[in-house]
Amino acid sequence: MSQPTGSLLSLKNLGKRFGSLQALEGVSLDVRAGTVQCLLGENGAGKSTLCNLIFGVYEPSAGDMAFDGAAWAPESPAVALEKGIAMVHQHFSLVPRMTVVENLMLGQVRGVLKRHEFGARIRDIAESFGFSLDPDAVVGELSVGERQRAEIVKCLMRDPKLLVLDEPTAVLPPGEIGALLDICRRVADSGRAVILVTHKLAEIAKVADRVVVLRTGRLVADESMAEADMGALVHAMVGRELRPLDVALAETDEDVETPEAARGFALVCDGLTVHDRHGAVRLDNFTLEIRPGEIVGLAGVEGNGQSELGMVLAGLLRPTEGHFYIGGSDLTHAGAAAVTAAGGGIVPEDRHAVACVTGMSVAENVFLNKLERFTRFGLLQRGAMNAAAQKQMKEFDVRATGPEVAFSGLSGGNQQKAVLARELTLDPLVALVAAQPTRGLDVSAVEAVYRQIRAAARRGVGVLLISSELDELLAVADRVAVLYRGRLVGERPAEMSERGAIGALMSGQIVSGQVA
Amino acid sequence: MTDRRRLLGMAVPFIAVVGSMIAGLLLIALSGKDVPDAIEAFMDGAFGSAFAIGASINRAVALSLVGLGFILAFRANLTNVGGEGQIAVGGIAATALGLWPPIAGLPLGLAVIIPLLGGILAGAFWGGIAGFMKVRFGTNEVISTLLLGFVALLSVYWCVQSTALLRQPQTSSATLPESLPIADAAKLPSLTGNSESPLHIGLVICLLLAIATAIVLQRSTFGLRLRAIGLNELAARRAGMPGGILLVAALAMAGAFGGLAGAIMLQGEQYYLKAGFSSGYGFDGLVVGLLSRGSTVGVLAGALFFGFLRSGGISMEIMAQVPAALTLVIQGLIVIAVAGSVILVEKLQGGR
Known part of the structure; x- marks a missing residue:
């Protein structure tokens, strides 16, 4: 490893204020060439703001930055890119219908397009960092990991001295995270600096040279990885000790009192089958019964029918065949409003596309399905709605400056807590379907989500927890069913010892109890 | 600050409209019509x-x-x-x-x-x-x-x-x-x-x-x-x-x-x-x-x-005798100017 000793990027007392919100305050840190620096923090801790300051999206309200031996005040991301800082954003900026090479030529090539030459360059860059990328593949057909690698190559083509990755692992399936971390390591080894923003602790241990922790806009830890203590980092990040998930969440198992008297099931799926537009079977004769107070985990690698199941149960997709019932009423063709009315709380997997309207206020989102409650003579009683929202925000620990702020201004964790607040306060609440409810959330938000789900089950709500994270299911669910290619291929008790068996079911090695 | 912004929000479209009207008058002059006549006719017809x-x-x-x-x-x-x-x-x-x-x-x-x-x-x-x-x-x-x-x-x-x-x-x-x-x-x-x-x-x-x-x-x-x-x-x-x-x-x-x-x-x-x-x-x-x-x-x-x-x-x-088409051209100019000024105001106000 070549490790020049001078610092490439140095920040001194950096601060950023948005209106009344102090997003960052007094942040000083150094990033050296040839190293991977992990930036750790909860949602809303100021990680993205810090990246945006470095990348020239915002202008700091206080402090100085220096980059590559000179004062650093890029007036725009374009200038930052020009001068050697590239950033991979959480949301990709690729055109799905175009190929990788076409996407990467956008904005970089003028005049004659030398597709082949450019394609070869893409291939070379990818290979020099130890991965492969087909320049002629259509972006829309690539996996999330491949798209991300295309974004990384796009950055590397500009030969940056510093590469910033904003929560790159949040969107990746578990299997692809390791590969990404390898790429980060290799980029650093080539003499560049890498800033990796994350809130997943396990990742930093694998790749970081140095780790800094932000909490509520302040730098609370800055340590070399060799000396860092994981427990201390967690403490720095959330400001208190966190109990290990399994302990914290398994504790209530005995308390769960399943009302045997309730003969009715909370949620019943009876032979649900979904064909897509092309006639392919996405969900195949899916049958599952969930009792009140029971948490059933649905495991499976993503893309095995979970999304379709979620859409059906949300009342947004009509199944080709089969029925589903919440609290005994058949809602198969009743639509979303009827699902809500019957007591079906839905936490959709795609928060931005389905769960909320980011352009509206927090209060409007919290009561999006209960607006009639605040309607008198057709007019919306905003005062009453905002007051009620304030109360729910407090109850569900949704942190925002007020009920009227834009939902888009909330961090992912707070957005999810708001969605939970909306869905868990249905009256009556019979069943809860939560799909990938902790994706992209930081540790303490994850804990809050689990706590809410547990509490709902304790009150007698039947919960279907759809997740691709096995550990999550094992920690929270009572039993785990496995979905593979749209079919329910098995069911296991949610115990650590079943991990291997469930994993095998997920990967399709065992179908219907037999070894395939 | 907000006062300045509000002023800006009103001033820019106003200037845009006046500017495009002046451009319209120039067009009328260029087409060989008598400008004072045209103005008088306009005022007469409108108010x-x-x-x-x-x-x-x-x-x-x-x-x-x-x-x-x-x-x-x-x-x-x-x-x-x-x-x-x-x-x-x-x-x-x-x-x-x-x-x-x-x-x-x-x-x-x-x-x-x-x-x-x-x-x-x-x-x-x-x-x-x-x-x-x-x-x-x-x-x-x-x-x-x-x-x-x-x-x-x-x-x-x-x-x-x-x-x-x-x-x-x-x-x-x-x-x-x-x-x-x-x-x-x-x-x-x-x-x-x-x-x-x-x-x-x-x-x-x-x-x-x-x-x-x-x-x-x-x-x-x-x-x-x-x-x-x-x-x-x-x-x-x-x-x-x-x-x-x-x-x-x-x-x-x-x-x-x-x-x-x-x-x-x-x-x-x-x-x-x-x-x-x-x-x-x-x-x-x-x-x-x-x-x-x-x-x-x-x-x-x-x-x-x-x-x-x-x-x-x-x-x-x-x-x-100003051709109707010319009125439409002037109207078009005003639309472009107003729409453009809205974008301009947004840029000036929304800037950092």
Whole structure:
């Protein structure tokens, strides 16, 4: 490893204020060439703001930055890119219908397009960092990991001295995270600096040279990885000790009192089958019964029918065949409003596309399905709605400056807590379907989500927890069913010892109890 | 700071309008016409007399109504470009009802109200078709409202060409392809009682509807639902909102406003249906709606401006022989300048 000793990027007392919100305050840190620096923090801790300051999206309200031996005040991301800082954003900026090479030529090539030459360059860059990328593949057909690698190559083509990755692992399936971390390591080894923003602790241990922790806009830890203590980092990040998930969440198992008297099931799926537009079977004769107070985990690698199941149960997709019932009423063709009315709380997997309207206020989102409650003579009683929202925000620990702020201004964790607040306060609440409810959330938000789900089950709500994270299911669910290619291929008790068996079911090695 | 911003927000469009007017005068000078003459003709046509002012305001009423309908639908992220056709079907319906003898005999102003309602319903139906096509088949409403507009315009031709429909009885070869004038009882009452001024009750209807629109958009649950569906249809549906019904309703409402504009134009001033009856009010109303950026007050202000501009332009054409096309060019310049200045203000204010 070549490790020049001078610092490439140095920040001194950096601060950023948005209106009344102090997003960052007094942040000083150094990033050296040839190293991977992990930036750790909860949602809303100021990680993205810090990246945006470095990348020239915002202008700091206080402090100085220096980059590559000179004062650093890029007036725009374009200038930052020009001068050697590239950033991979959480949301990709690729055109799905175009190929990788076409996407990467956008904005970089003028005049004659030398597709082949450019394609070869893409291939070379990818290979020099130890991965492969087909320049002629259509972006829309690539996996999330491949798209991300295309974004990384796009950055590397500009030969940056510093590469910033904003929560790159949040969107990746578990299997692809390791590969990404390898790429980060290799980029650093080539003499560049890498800033990796994350809130997943396990990742930093694998790749970081140095780790800094932000909490509520302040730098609370800055340590070399060799000396860092994981427990201390967690403490720095959330400001208190966190109990290990399994302990914290398994504790209530005995308390769960399943009302045997309730003969009715909370949620019943009876032979649900979904064909897509092309006639392919996405969900195949899916049958599952969930009792009140029971948490059933649905495991499976993503893309095995979970999304379709979620859409059906949300009342947004009509199944080709089969029925589903919440609290005994058949809602198969009743639509979303009827699902809500019957007591079906839905936490959709795609928060931005389905769960909320980011352009509206927090209060409007919290009561999006209960607006009639605040309607008198057709007019919306905003005062009453905002007051009620304030109360729910407090109850569900949704942190925002007020009920009227834009939902888009909330961090992912707070957005999810708001969605939970909306869905868990249905009256009556019979069943809860939560799909990938902790994706992209930081540790303490994850804990809050689990706590809410547990509490709902304790009150007698039947919960279907759809997740691709096995550990999550094992920690929270009572039993785990496995979905593979749209079919329910098995069911296991949610115990650590079943991990291997469930994993095998997920990967399709065992179908219907037999070894395939 | 906010004062400066507000000042900036008003100053820039103002400068833009004045600038484009000066550019217009330059164009008039370049075309060899006498500029003072043209200015005088413009002022005379727009503000010169009670008649001129009344006519200008009546024009503004039609433009406002189309603009109000536009911003309603636009709240649901629907762009209604079919104002012209909605005016046309509204006009057809109002003519048909206004010519129907039993209605002319009705008491309590029903002779006026029923044709107006007919225009509203016809326009709502016309807009609703586009909404239905959008929900059912995914047809883009820009395309469908525009094309339905052509259908409506040509239907006006058909109506006034065929004696079986609305054409007046052909007594000689010189009988024009027009309808008979509607019954006096179906004409909108004058607002001033002064026969000099054509100002009619349409202004009151328009202002009441503007207030209603503002309340719907800003205060009502329905308005919030429109916004939700416009911002994120899937999330709105998940929250139990009837997405399809809301979209159809939004376009039907936009159409209803257009239809009412048509009925008011017919019953307020023109009194008989002829080809080219809507003469561009639908498209100007669309521009008014676009420039207003969703604000009711913006619609009224823009409509007034365009109403006076149109009156003045017609007068320039007649009195100072400035070609009508040139007026349109100037109007276009103003639209570009205002739209551009809005973007400029946003950049200046939204900057860091």
